Amino acid sequence: MMDDRSKLLLKALVERYIADGQPVGSRTLAKATGLELSPATIRNVMSDLEELGLIASPHTSAGRIPTARGYRLFVDTMLTVRREELAGMGELTAPALESAQPQRVISHAAQMLSNLSHFVGVVMAPRRATVFRHIEFLSLSDRRVLVILVSPDGDVQNRVIHTQTQLTQSQLQEAANFFNAHYSGLAMESVRERLKSELEALRSEIAELMKVAVDIGSEAGAEQDKVVVAGERNLLSVSEFSSDMDNLRRMFDLFEQKTQLARLLDVSAQADGVRIYIGGESQVVPFEDLSVVTAPYEVDGQVVGTLGVIGPQRMPYDRMIQIVDVTAKLVTNALSHGK
Numbered sequence: 161m162m163d164d165r166s167k168l169l170l171k172a173l174v175e176r177y178i179a180d181g182q183p184v185g186s187r188t189l190a191k192a193t194g195l196e197l198s199p200a201t202i203r204n205v206m207s208d209l210e211e212l213g214l215i216a217s218p219h220t221s222a223g224r225i226p227t228a229r230g231y232r233l234f235v236d237t238m239l240t241v242r243r244e245e246l247a248g249m250g251e252l253t254a255p256a257l258e259s260a261q262p263q264r265v266i267s268h269a270a271q272m273l274s275n276l277s278h279f280v281g282v283v284m285a286p287r288r289a290t291v292f293r294h295i296e297f298l299s300l301s302d303r304r305v306l307v308i309l310v311s312p313d314g315d316v317q318n319r320v321i322h323t324q325t326q327l328t329q330s331q332l333q334e335a336a337n338f339f340n341a342h343y344s345g346l347a348m349e350s351v352r353e354r355l356k357s358e359l360e361a362l363r364s365e366i367a368e369l370m371k372v373a374v375d376i377g378s379e380a381g382a383e384q385d386k387v388v389v390a391g392e393r394n395l396l397s398v399s400e401f402s403s404d405m406d407n408l409r410r411m412f413d414l415f416e417q418k419t420q421l422a423r424l425l426d427v428s429a430q431a432d433g434v435r436i437y438i439g440g441e442s443q444v445v446p447f448e449d450l451s452v453v454t455a456p457y458e459v460d461g462q463v464v465g466t467l468g469v470i471g472p473q474r475m476p477y478d479r480m481i482q483i484v485d486v487t488a489k490l491v492t493n494a495l496s497h498g499k
Contacts, residue, residue, distance in 0.1 A: 162212075168193055169205050170214060171238040174226045178474050181399060183223025228440035228448065231473055235436050241478045262286055265494045266388050269467055269487055274391025276483045279398075279471030280415070284425040285386040286464040286495065291347050295339050295373055297332035305332065305369070307376055312345070319376045323368060335369045348374055387418045387425065400449050400472050411447060420446050425466040428454035434481050434488075438473060449473055453480040455488035459495045467491065 162170070172192040173184045184192075186202040206224055209215045214230035217223070226234065266283045273281025296308040303326050309317040343351045352374050392415050395401045401408050414420055424444055428435050434455045440448035453475075454468030467488055469480050 165195070165197075166205055166209060167238065168195070169202065170209055170226075170230065171234065173206075173209075173215060173224060174230060174234045174238075177225050178476055181474060183218055183225050185223040188223075226473075228438050228473065231438050231451070232441055235438075235477050239477055239481075241481050262495055265491060266465075267390075269491050270388040270390035272490075273467060273469050273483060273487055274394060276487075277469040277471065277475075277480055278391075279394050279469050279475065279480075280392055281390045281467070282421055282425065282470060283388045283467040283491075284422060284429070284465045285388065286459060291345065293344060295336055297327075297336050297369060299327065299329045299332055303327075307373055309373070309376060317376065321372050321376075327369075332369070339370065339373065387421045389415045389418070389421070395471075398472050400474065407447070407449065411450070414446065424452060425454065425468065428452075428468070429456050429463055429466040431456070434485050436477065436481075440473075451475055451477075453477065453484050455484045457488045457491040457495070459492070464495075 169189055172189055176184045176188060176192050186199040186206065189202050189206075190197060190199065206215065209230070210217065210224065212229075213227055214233060215224040216227050218225055263285065266285050270281040270283045273283070275281075291312055292309050293312045294310040296306075298306040298308070300306055300320065303323045305321050305323055305327065307317075307319045307321055309319075311317075343354070346354075355370055355374065392412060395408065395411060401411065424437070427444055428437070431454075434453060437445045437452040437454070439445040439450040445452055449472055450470060451473045452468055452470050454466050456463045456466050458464060468484055469475075471480070
């Protein structure tokens with residue numbers, strides 16, 4: 161358990177380190193808190209905080225810096241967000257998000273997040289349920305079948321699959337007729353759920369086709385989840401990253417591949433409001449020196465995607481929370497009104 165004095169000193173240390181980027185010593189803390197404590201007393205408290213794993217001493221420096229655990233305690237219990245600081249942001253940035261094209265809204269939002277935060281802005285494009293209007297199975301040769309999926313708006317997905325047994329065109333037509341009669345117009349996830357109870361009634365070769373077709377449709381939907389990234393170069397000016405080229409290269413790979421980013425944004429889409437993920441405390445953020453501040457956005461009351469800011473652990477969390485929160489509301493309004 162921490163007493164009020166320890167909490168006050170930890171809060172002051174984190175705020176000072178975020179502002180200056182330099183290890184914080186006892187004299188600096190004494191001035192920052194205004195407490196009439198001797199340097200020796202402050203050093204004892206800092207020693208206790210270090211034993212708790214909340215701060216650490218880098219190299220031979222006499223000062224201390226926050227750990228991932230220290231940042232977490234700070235953002236969960238000590239952070240105060242002053243709403244008035246970004247009061248005019250909505251009027252300033254709303255015109256940039258007024259567009260009939262969702263992709264333009266998403267691109268502008270990522271750029272806005274980057275410009276306002278001076279870090280990296282990320283936005284996951286709106287997720288749409290994969291719905292099919294029509295399916296066809298065409299026999300090719302050597303147990304190869306061409307699966308053709310047509311969406312309600314005319315998009316066509318083609319995929320060649322290999323079946324365990326040789327199927328005739330009449331068997332394939334029977335499977336397509338069953339699929340179109342029973343599942344046309346449904347989202348692929350709904351089809352998957354219904355198939356669980358209905359597969360036993362189908363012949364094994366047709367059941368196999370059904371499962372493969374649903375997998376293809378689900379994969380097509382996953383491809384829609386595009387992550388838009390803006391401002392990666394901003395990390396070059398962050399001292400924690402620019403001094404370690406290997407770390408920087410790995411981070412740029414993260415932005416290039418986007419798979420881990422999509423997974424992170426997918427996790428945070430299931431949370432209400434603004435969430436803060438601090439590297440080093442969980443597997444969600446792949447790099448110890450990174451922090452991610454995210455918020456979901458909606459279309460007509462339904463959460464369809466997530467956006468956020470990626471930067472160093474040493475970021476001004478109060479301002480990042482406001483930037484992400486306001487941008488999520490602007491994107492929600494732009495996409496809901498643009499329909």
